Amino acid sequence: MPTKLRTLKAKALQACTSRGHKMSRFHNSIWSHNSYSKCYHCYMEVCVNDKPAPNDIDISGEAVALNCKHNYQIDIDNKVTTSCDSDDVNYSNKMLNKIRRLKVEARFLASTFDHDIKRFKTLKHLGDHYYMGTCVNCNAHIIVDMDPGPCRNVIHGLALIYTCKEMLNRK
Ligand SMILES: [Zn+2]
Numbered sequence: 001m002p003t004k005l006r007t008l009k010a011k012a013l014q015a016c017t018s019r020g021h022k023m024s025r026f027h028n029s030i031w032s033h034n035s036y037s038k039c040y041h042c043y044m045e046v047c048v049n050d051k052p053a054p055n056d057i058d059i060s061g062e063a064v065a066l067n068c069k070h071n072y073q074i075d076i077d078n079k080v081t082t083s084c085d086s087d088d089v090n091y092s093n094k095m096l097n098k099i100r101r102l103k104v105e106a107r108f109l110a111s112t113f114d115h116d117i118k119r120f121k122t123l124k125h126l127g128d129h130y131y132m133g134t135c136v137n138c139n140a141h142i143i144v145d146m147d148p149g150p151c152r153n154v155i156h157g158l159a160l161i162y163t164c165k166e167m168l169n170r171k
Pocket residue numbers: 020021022039040041042043044067068069070
């Protein structure tokens with residue numbers, strides 16, 4: 001991929017993310033120099049063009065101009081660890097609320113990929129900070145990890161990469 005296009009995509013993605021959108025991968029148009037990406041929540045589009053016409057702009061689309069209608073963002077500050085002072089009742093209550101809230105968020109996020117997550121299991125051998133939900137239709141996992149490594153998100157999993165249909169087609 002040419003570097004200019006890559007830079008444009010990165011810039012476009014950053015702009016859209018800051019407006020609360022959750023963008024799909026870019027798809028190249030076979031007719032032009034345009035690449036498109038769509039928001040999973042509100043379907044607004046962004047378009048990048050590495051060879052714009054003289055009067056044209058290189059990044060365009062509703063998704064860079066308007067906030068996501070869903071107005072939904074994962075709170076990155078949710079990265080917490082379970083290691084400190086778990087004797088404190090207040091602390092554990094706060095923790096429980098946080099976990100509950102994250103599970104709701106995870107289920108909601110997965111539903112934007114058409115998955116149906118019924119409930120979360122704890123995987124004891126991975127520690128009590130790790131909760132896994134499974135889509136009843138395609139078995140895609142979504143994970144709420146209260147103690148993720150440095151490069152992982154609190155919420156992650158295949159259910160946020162593939163739609164339910166794509167998962168079923170992979171089999
Ligand atoms: Zn959006």
